Amino acid sequence: MRAGETMHKLTARQKAVLEYIGDSIHARGYPPTLREIGNHLGIRSTNGVNDHLRALERKGYLTREDMKSRTLRLMKTPDGRPSSRPPIANDNLVEIPIVGRVAAGALSEAIEHPEDTVHIDRMLIGGQRDVFGLRVTGESMIEAGIFDGDFVFVRKQLTANRGEVIIALVGDEATCKYYFPEREHVRLQPANKEMAPILIPKNDWQSTQVLGVVVGVYRRLH
Amino acid sequence: MRAGETMHKLTARQKAVLEYIGDSIHARGYPPTLREIGNHLGIRSTNGVNDHLRALERKGYLTREDMKSRTLRLMKTPDGRPSSRPPIANDNLVEIPIVGRVAAGALSEAIEHPEDTVHIDRMLIGGQRDVFGLRVTGESMIEAGIFDGDFVFVRKQLTANRGEVIIALVGDEATCKYYFPEREHVRLQPANKEMAPILIPKNDWQSTQVLGVVVGVYRRLH
């Protein structure tokens, strides 16, 4: 950085404006209007927003064109580096339906009508396809680090390997357990010393009872 | 692909329109207006341009929003491949830098030069801003369901509430622990019966030692 090229610092508010503009471009593909910025930051007057934009222009963080809508261009990031934000590459993102709760019943129906979806980085689910999400109820897998309220991401498949964490349909309830096929029965093993395994005789066991294999776990804190 | 979902081919004119929109976004950073498109292609009537846009929408090459200027989004390239800059429908996505591993040392440097990023649904981090990611090393939080190799998402902040899971800088190592401020010292409590708490005298404790509060945990399985 040369002398004379004074490093104009931003106020917190100006930084927030600049960040929202970047977010908008990044997420929607086009810059926001004055009023959109105002709405997002709780500024009721377009002039209030304009003040910020003028300040950001003066300090060299963005440029715009006269009397044209949405013609904002970012020149520098809030920390002063030249701006060039690559657009999100869709290839890395997957949209995942959250189909209900494990052990909540009537799951198969829920799968057809997802209530909600989340987007998740493909990297986090190991590049798997056909993944859906569930909310966990109960404490049966706490020793595996899967707690009440956690989200689990499940790769849809009808078979599993010994020892994997699976979602199985028992009766009409979905449940999350370790999978242990044995001679006479299939053992669904909880990860909780105080709970007994579920034993299902091989005769009663149908392949449709495995809904999928858990490939990821997410827990919100705070 | 269903029947009826035919591969809609573009006319030469429609292709030209689509390309100009792409050029505009690329060169100027924002999409053009109807009249700008018309000027560029020699179409004097906004309606003429609108016809093209409607056709492109119908064929799935772009989307736009009602009564908003410059809200064009490309969905497919002229040759039918998904657009390289696929605008995420909703803006509930956040790009999160993965800055290193907890207890890996030299973390503060890593924060400046993120090695990698993941995208995550804003819903999963409770709408927080200023979030970064870390990979956990070690077993010190297993009873809190945070295992070796897990990703933690951390809201950047210099203070925390009693009992929250935080990332703290101890010496030059970042560590993940429960936060318990007490009379004489700050206690960093592991969630592992076999490990002792770290006690840091209030004198040695500086606010900069809290790097942030853990707002989410992700674990890959399989």
Add this chain to the structure above:
DNA sequence: CATTGCAGGGGACATTTGTGCAGGATTTGG
């Protein structure tokens, strides 16, 4: 031959959007 899609012209109209003016309250730097 009627219909459909394409490619426009021309223009009225409503909405969106940026600009500008007139303030006020607070903070910051000298």
Add this chain to the structure above:
DNA sequence: CCAAATCCTGCACAAATGTCCCCTGCAATG
């Protein structure tokens, strides 16, 4: 302490911009 900057409200206005309606012509299709 004053001046400048920050961060707003509120409003009026004009320009930019999308939508809609009614046309013309042409080509392809059934």
